[in-house]
Amino acid sequence: MSEPTISELKEQIRKYELQLEQEKLKNMKQREKITKMSAEVVDSNPYSRLMALKRMGIVENYENIRNFTVAVVGVGGVGSVTAEMLTRCGIGKLILFDYDKVELANMNRLFYQPHQAGLSKVEAAKLTLQHINPDVEIEAYNYNITTVDNFDHFMNVLSTRSLSNGPIELTLCCVDNFEARMAVNRACNELNLNWFESGVSENAVSGHIQFIKPGETSCFECAPPLIVASNIDEKTLKRDGVCAASLPTTMGIVAGFLVQNALKYLLNFGQVTKYLGYNALLDYFPTMSLKPNETCSDPFCVKRQQEFKLREEQRLREQVDVVEEEKVEEVLHPDNEFQIELCDEGEDLPDLTKNDKNKNTGVKHAFPASVENQANEHDASNEANEMSSIPLEDLMSKLKNL
Amino acid sequence: MSEPTISELKEQIRKYELQLEQEKLKNMKQREKITKMSAEVVDSNPYSRLMALKRMGIVENYENIRNFTVAVVGVGGVGSVTAEMLTRCGIGKLILFDYDKVELANMNRLFYQPHQAGLSKVEAAKLTLQHINPDVEIEAYNYNITTVDNFDHFMNVLSTRSLSNGPIELTLCCVDNFEARMAVNRACNELNLNWFESGVSENAVSGHIQFIKPGETSCFECAPPLIVASNIDEKTLKRDGVCAASLPTTMGIVAGFLVQNALKYLLNFGQVTKYLGYNALLDYFPTMSLKPNETCSDPFCVKRQQEFKLREEQRLREQVDVVEEEKVEEVLHPDNEFQIELCDEGEDLPDLTKNDKNKNTGVKHAFPASVENQANEHDASNEANEMSSIPLEDLMSKLKNL
Numbered sequence: 001m002s003e004p005t006i007s008e009l010k011e012q013i014r015k016y017e018l019q020l021e022q023e024k025l026k027n028m029k030q031r032e033k034i035t036k037m038s039a040e041v042v043d044s045n046p047y048s049r050l051m052a053l054k055r056m057g058i059v060e061n062y063e064n065i066r067n068f069t070v071a072v073v074g075v076g077g078v079g080s081v082t083a084e085m086l087t088r089c090g091i092g093k094l095i096l097f098d099y100d101k102v103e104l105a106n107m108n109r110l111f112y113q114p115h116q117a118g119l120s121k122v123e124a125a126k127l128t129l130q131h132i133n134p135d136v137e138i139e140a141y142n143y144n145i146t147t148v149d150n151f152d153h154f155m156n157v158l159s160t161r162s163l164s165n166g167p168i169e170l171t172l173c174c175v176d177n178f179e180a181r182m183a184v185n186r187a188c189n190e191l192n193l194n195w196f197e198s199g200v201s202e203n204a205v206s207g208h209i210q211f212i213k214p215g216e217t218s219c220f221e222c223a224p225p226l227i228v229a230s231n232i233d234e235k236t237l238k239r240d241g242v243c244a245a246s247l248p249t250t251m252g253i254v255a256g257f258l259v260q261n262a263l264k265y266l267l268n269f270g271q272v273t274k275y276l277g278y279n280a281l282l283d284y285f286p287t288m289s290l291k292p293n294e295t296c297s298d299p300f301c302v303k304r305q306q307e308f309k310l311r312e313e314q315r316l317r318e319q320v321d322v323v324e325e326e327k328v329e330e331v332l333h334p335d336n337e338f339q340i341e342l343c344d345e346g347e348d349l350p351d352l353t354k355n356d357k358n359k360n361t362g363v364k365h366a367f368p369a370s371v372e373n374q375a376n377e378h379d380a381s382n383e384a385n386e387m388s389s390i391p392l393e394d395l396m397s398k399l400k401n402l
Numbered sequence: 403m404s405e406p407t408i409s410e411l412k413e414q415i416r417k418y419e420l421q422l423e424q425e426k427l428k429n430m431k432q433r434e435k436i437t438k439m440s441a442e443v444v445d446s447n448p449y450s451r452l453m454a455l456k457r458m459g460i461v462e463n464y465e466n467i468r469n470f471t472v473a474v475v476g477v478g479g480v481g482s483v484t485a486e487m488l489t490r491c492g493i494g495k496l497i498l499f500d501y502d503k504v505e506l507a508n509m510n511r512l513f514y515q516p517h518q519a520g521l522s523k524v525e526a527a528k529l530t531l532q533h534i535n536p537d538v539e540i541e542a543y544n545y546n547i548t549t550v551d552n553f554d555h556f557m558n559v560l561s562t563r564s565l566s567n568g569p570i571e572l573t574l575c576c577v578d579n580f581e582a583r584m585a586v587n588r589a590c591n592e593l594n595l596n597w598f599e600s601g602v603s604e605n606a607v608s609g610h611i612q613f614i615k616p617g618e619t620s621c622f623e624c625a626p627p628l629i630v631a632s633n634i635d636e637k638t639l640k641r642d643g644v645c646a647a648s649l650p651t652t653m654g655i656v657a658g659f660l661v662q663n664a665l666k667y668l669l670n671f672g673q674v675t676k677y678l679g680y681n682a683l684l685d686y687f688p689t690m691s692l693k694p695n696e697t698c699s700d701p702f703c704v705k706r707q708q709e710f711k712l713r714e715e716q717r718l719r720e721q722v723d724v725v726e727e728e729k730v731e732e733v734l735h736p737d738n739e740f741q742i743e744l745c746d747e748g749e750d751l752p753d754l755t756k757n758d759k760n761k762n763t764g765v766k767h768a769f770p771a772s773v774e775n776q777a778n779e780h781d782a783s784n785e786a787n788e789m790s791s792i793p794l795e796d797l798m799s800k801l802k803n804l
Contacts, residue, residue, distance in 0.1 A: 024429065028515075029516065031506060031516040031519075041645040044505070044507070044519075048507050049646070050648075052645050052647035053606060053649075056604070056647045058647065085651055088510050088512065089651075103446070104448045105444070107448040107534065108449065108451045108452050108490050109490065110483075110486060113533060114433040114448075114534065115430035115431040115432070117431070117446075131516070131517075132509065132515055132516065202458070204460065243450055243451060245454035245458045245460065246451040246452075247455075247662070248487040250662070252483070252487065256655035256658060257685070260649070271684055273685040280672060282672065283659070283673075283675040283687070
């Protein structure tokens with residue numbers, strides 16, 4: 001009989017540690033599953049403050065959140081908080097991907113606790129999240145999505161593991177390296193799935209989120225965000241004696257922006273921001289919108305662009321019809337029938353009427369003109385405005401020269 | 403012998419529940435206290451990513467954070483996350499105030515977990531925070547600061563409970579009602595202590611933070627933020643069958659803004675924003691700066707204004723001297739010796755040189771002109787710009803007419 005290998009022994013230890021964590025959580029008071037979200041205002045209802053979004057006129061059908069499956073790729077500083085926010089919001093199903101372990105060095109960010117050091121991140125996260133909200137279905141995959149075999153499995157999960165065994169509704173990319181971002185980008189281009197990219201700079205004081213709709217907005221391969229295109233080799237971050245800075249504030253804010261925009265997209269309220277930056281030193285929030293690159297090196301991106309063009313031509317024709325219809329409707333209904341009312345801070349707000357009117361009649365603006373306008377309407381900076389009108393080729397060559 | 407009263411029995415139950423929670427946490431692996439913050443990059447160092455802020459050129463002396471005492475008033479949706487972020491950043495001492503209990507209805511926001519339902523918020527928070535970072539000293543006060551006796555005690559804590567038994571360095575107000583905000587305002591005006599006010603709207607999709615320096619910026623009684631000055635009686639929020647909406651995203655983002663600006667203030671980096679708003683529907687971030695009201699009804703505010711005017715006259719005289727000196731220095735040193743370098747997103751950033759030059763020579767701009775300029779320099783909206791130039795009296799009468 002041969003001796004067990006070190007990796008076999010480590011695997012055994014890992015299993016015991018997980019069982020121990022499971023036992024500890026079992027000894028804590030568990031809340032029972034709730035079959036139907038209720039708006040009843042009692043202290044024992046974990047959904048009362050979320051269902052109140054309906055009464056406040058913000059979300060039409062909050063309970064729809066139970067139908068959606070969201071993947072969170074990378075459950076580190078941004079991804080773990082992202083997963084916790086979605087769990088507390090009562091998302092239908094969460095799928096977690098990571099292959100890292102919890103370390104004490106992660107304790108300067110929210111979510112993980114010191115006693116979890118040594119556990120796999122996805123498994124530790126799954127246990128904590130299920131304890132917080134047992135109504136959420138959680139799947140965890142403890143592997144690196146960039147290897148050939150795992151990438152195929154990853155693609156398969158994204159395209160078949162929704163609550164109705166179809167493609168999932170949204171992927172949130174919260175990884176810290178270029179390769180994993182490229183893997184998510186290629187999978188979503190090929191599967192034609194919408195996703196959000198996110199990132200935090202290695203000096204910890206800036207970050208961004210970016211919404212990518214294959215064929216409609218610039219994909220990650222068309223134009224990687226400036227943050228990633230800096231001239232620093234990301235692989236150097238894990239060298240001995242060198243580490244990037246991070247702050248719970250910046251990572252929590254980026255996770256907040258990510259989930260807030262994911263909720264707006266899934267539950268159809270407000271306006272989803274295509275690119276939102278955060279500069280912590282100045283509290284400066286650049287927004288922009290980039291068109292896809294017609295010569296993108298990902299053939300699936302180019303294919304999606306062609307499909308999008310055809311859809312747009314169709315939509316433009318329909319839009320003309322609906323605008324005709326709208327002229328009649330305006331006489332019949334009050335102008336702001338479903339207008340979102342903000343009872344406070346009213347003085348600060350730009351006019352919402354235009355967007356709401358569109359919402360009422362179901363008209364969506366045609367890309368690219370209107371999406372650019374929406375994104376830049378309340379833009380903080382002339383520079384960002386300028387940015388979005390620079391041709392992509394110029395921007396790329398600018399990046400390469402950095 | 404008389405029967406125990408219901409409140410005595412409840413008090414006994416509360417004690418047992420806390421002991422139970424304490425026992426549970428004891429059974430979890432505890433991390434040992436760390437006497438000195440180290441920048442060593444090993445997985446077991448919980449401060450490596452924070453101390454890296456020094457190497458990245460963001461913070462000059464991160465370890466100074468251990469000298470500061472911060473009070474968090476209200477440890478609900480915003481306050482609990484605020485306290486957790488400060489704890490993970492390794493703040494010297496935290497003082498928590500609240501008199502509420504954890505309920506399942508709070509589970510739609512970060513921090514508390516279902517098994518803590520029934521515990522007092524400050525005591526549950528203290529246990530969790532000490533488990534997360536045993537290096538932070540934590541004091542918890544389970545009372546309502548607005549009653550006469552408690553207010554006196556509150557004032558006494560703020561003025562004597564710092565690590566050196568003097569006034570604490572900063573107070574973060576995270577309460578959900580007008581009365582408690584007024585109590586913090588009066589205490590800080592009388593004690594001449596700087597503080598941040600914060601708030602989230604009852605429809606859950608907007609929020610703000612505001613930095614208040616008695617005598618220098620508008621206090622809460624000079625001009626309550628618009629959010630609070632809406633025509634809705636806040637007391638109605640707790641009526642049976644009625645509750646305000648809330649989201650973990652908005653509250654996490656506001657907590658992030660609050661702690662980020664608190665860190666900038668305490669550790670002297672970046673630019674502290676005087677007022678930062680957040681509109682989630684549009685990802686719109688108004689900033690503004692309001693001067694104090696000379697006829698403020700709080701006599702201590704008026705007193706601080708007079709003191710500030712005298713200090714400003716003195717500072718202006720000194721500034722002239724330093725500017726003379728600067729002319730010589732500029733020849734001796736490179737212009738951007740301590741300039742904060744952002745290796746990425748450089749394209750998005752406004753010119754930092756002006757502010758950094760001031761930082762190098764220790765010159766601070768004279769209020770009000772420069773503070774207004776700084777706050778509005780990267781302002782998202784013309785409306786907000788307009789706002790800050792409206793005389794306070796007009797604004798107040800506008801609010802009253804709402």
